[in-house]
Amino acid sequence: MQNLKSPRRRLPARRAGFTLIELLVVISIIAVLMSLVLPAVQAAREAARRATCLSNLRNVALATLNFSSAQAGGLPYLDEGGYNWPVSLLGYLDKGDILSSPNPAQYYNVINIGVLTCPNDINNFHKQNGISYSGNIGYGYFPVTSGSASEANQAVTSCGPEFHGSNDLGWVSGGNFCATPGTTLADLDMARDTGVFSRRLNDGFRMTLDRISLRDGATQTLMFLENFNAQNWGAGYTGNTAYPALGTSKTFSSALDCGVGIFATPPSVGAGDLVFPSLGSLAITNTAAVPASRINGNKGNNQGNSPFPSSTHPGIVVVAFCDGHVRTLNENMSFTVYASLITSGGTRRGQSPVGDNSF
Secondary structure: OOOOOOOOOOOOOOOOOOOHHHHHHHHHHHHHHHHHHHHHHHHHHHHHHHHHHHHHHHHHHHHHHHHHHHOOOEOOOOEEOOEEHHHHHHHHOOOHHHHOOOOHHHHOOOOOOHHHOOOOOOOOOOOOOOOOEEEEEEEEOOOEEOOEEOOOOOOOHHHOOOOOOOOOEOOOOOOEOOOOOOOOHHHHHHHHOOOOOOOOOOOOOOOEHHHHHOOOOHHHOEEEEEEOOOOOOOOEOOOOOOOOOOOOOOOOOOOOOOEEEEEEOOOOOOOOOEEOOOOOOOOOOEOOOOOOOOOOOOOOOOOOOOOOOEOOOOOEEEEEEOOOOEEEEEOOOOHHHHHHHHOOOHHHHOOOOOOOOOO
16 A cells, blocks of 8 residues: 655745834934934025025116116115005016006006015015015114004104105204204205115105215115015005105005115104114114114014014025125124114214124
């Protein structure tokens, strides 16, 4: 009888796999790598956004210089032709389609103009009326209450809102543009030395690059500053179409929309962020109360009510100077130096010259 051996049963091959400990180790390694890579990715994205922001502002500055060349060196008014200053630059920002339309004004403040905004600006980027950059309107009486600023009228309520038109404060005379005899031409000239852009008045004055160059210099004077609380690139003012006469007031709907300055008052008016030692002087003697005017000092979400530099770039704002070059300013820079860069003729009024390595 044949001896049949029963076949040996083959056991299934043992599968190789991860143990729980090995899986946890792999996850831990991935987490460590992600923690190392993500900050670098975020930094690269921020650098790209900052570069775009600088490029856009550079284009705005160049458009302003081109406008100036066509105006014998003159710069735009704060509100050119009754509208905010960007309207005067449309022809130099490749927006001829708007200007050649039958009614250009219907598009002001309605369409989005990408070059006017910064990718970091959460309030304005890709918005119809968005604008991330504000013109340097110099020193003015901008009281801040609960994070919101307003254009004050030197505590003379019967005069109406102050319109920051270069003759609003008695810098030299100590007068008041609402009072009698009010401010003088010397006050007006002094006010123009505090900044760059002002409203158009009936005296026919237009700020020029030559005036700035012969005072503090175009490379030492700020022209535009980033402000994510800006708004309404094409808004106009309320009331009739006539500009206010010298020494009178007018209500502007775009009072602080596209301007950046410093809250300051001469001693005869009252306490402000800055206190000056004597009338007619811009020498800063007190910087203890400057939280609002400081760079990134008033970052509340107060569009149209915060005429101070601000951004969501970490620790900086993007700025352009009157010669067209752009750069960043650190929020911790000397406030005295920053205040001096705002003025276009501060050295004529007691300020010390600013060195190239001071900011």
